[in-house]
Amino acid sequence: MAVPLPRPRRFDVYAATAGLLGGLLLWAIGLGVRPSDGPGVLFPGRWPLLVPLAVTAGCELLRRSAPRTGLLTGTAALAADTLTQGSLVTVIMYTDLMYAAVLYGPPSSARRIPWITGLLTVAGTILPYALWRVPEALLIGVAVGIVSFGPASTGLIVRNHREAADAARLRAEQTALLAETDRVQAVTAERSRMARELHDVIAGHLSAIAIHSTAALSLDDAATTRRALGVIRENSVEGLAEMRRLIGILRERGGDTEPAAAPTxxxxxALVDGARANGLDVSLEAAPGGPVPAPVGMAAYRIVQESLTNALKHASRGPVRVRLxxxxxxxCVRVTSAYGDHDAPHVPGSGAGLVGMRERAALLRGTFAAGPEPTADGRIWAVRATLPLTEGDFA
Incomplete structure (x- = not known):
């Protein structure tokens, strides 16, 4: 079953039409490449040259849709044209077919055609001169080069420039895509960081407010209510201060607006004292053994802060131990609290706290684990984190 040829492009139709009309115009005024009855003309007269002209014009329709087919057919038409009076327009259209075959054809054609035409040009220059020993014989090679090698090499140069431009455009698009990916990742990382900060900073204060407000509402005792309201006010003020600090971080530095220092x-x-004020039985044993890098100090602080918040919301009555x-x-950071069986936490949680602590440890290439542990006095809930102190581990 024959495969139909692709539909020609509009420009190719214009080129074919212009070539055919130009050839007919030269034919009408009797202008040919050589005399109609000159030497080497096997088909004398004016009419035979119209056949190669028409075939070459038809090949122009295939210059981009089927360039190799157009070139092969055009080569046969040019060979036939040399046996007639010849038409200059046929030769010109053939040079365009050679150019298009290299420019629009497959890569194999673009590589081979310039080599083949170059060899033909060299052969057309050397062989006639070797046979006839006259300088005029060199003109044959010049003609072959103008008709074949010149258009082929031009097509190769243009093709290389186009491929280089396409490669540069592709690299630019890939660079833009990578830049956008980096931007999205940076925004996502910043959002995750701020989410951890918001959760760690605000959750503890809001949990204390919720627990003590519940106590104030459920107990009909003025002293208890007053103490609960004091704790609520204290946590509200501290939470508001922390929120202002985070807002300062989000704002641009400049003027009188400077974000507060990160916790260390x-x-x-002070964090443990605040947890005691909220009703936890907390003890602190901190022996870091000298200064620690700022990222490690902040991560350890936030892990302890979130652990105390979880103990306030979820732990049973009992001591809470913080050890560094x-x-x-x-x-090494370890926070333990009583782990009893109760139906529901004092304040509902979302599980984001454990995720945030694990992310903080992972960002420093440390380890994190949280879960119940059996002891002689019963089960406890233990939070364990190890944070590398060397710069190379978290840089």
Whole structure:
């Protein structure tokens, strides 16, 4: 079954029409390449040259849709044209077919055609001169080069420039895509960081407010209510201050607006005091063994803060132990609380706290684990994190 040829492009139709009309015009005025009865003309007269002209014009319709077919057919038409009076328009259209075959054809054709035409040009220059020993014989090679090698090499140059431009455009698009991917990842990482900060900072204060407001509403005792309202006010003020600090981080630096300093291990004492004020029986044992890098200190502080918040929301009555120790180049954080069987937490949680603590440890290439542990006094809930202290581990 024959495969139909692709539909020609509009420009190719215009080129074919212009070539055919130009050839007919030259034919009408009797202008040919050589005399109609000159030497080498096997088909004398004016009419035979119209056949190669028409075939070559038809090949122009295939210059982009089927360039190799057009070139092969055009080569046969040019060979036939040399046996007639010849038409200059046929030769010109053939040079365009050669150019299009290299420019629009497959890569194999683009590589081979310039080599083939170059060899033909060299052969057309050397062989006639070797046979006839006259300078005029060199003109045959010049003609072959003008008709074949010139258009083929031009097509190859244009094709290489187009491929280089396409490759540069592709690289630019890939660079833009990578830049957009980096931007999205940076925004996502920043959102995750701010989500952890918001959760760690606000959750503890809101949990204390919820628990003490419940106590104030459920107990008909003025002293208890007053103490609960005091705790609520204290947590509200601290939560508002933390929110202002986070807003300062989000704003651009400049003017009188400067974000407050990030929390460090020096603030653990105040953090534990606040947890005691919220009703937890907390003890702190901190022996970091010297200064620690700022990212590690902040991560340890936030892990302890979230652990105390979870103990306030979920733990049974019992002691809460916070212990920081240094082992070689690792800061170890351990927070334990009573783990009893109760139906529901004091304040509902979303599970984002454990996710945030695990992310903080992972960002520093540390480890994190949380879960119940059996002890001689019963089960406890233990949060364990190891944070590398060397710069190379988290840079």
């Amino acid at each position: 291990l020096e603030g653990l004492g 120790s240094r082992r070689e180049d690792v800061l």
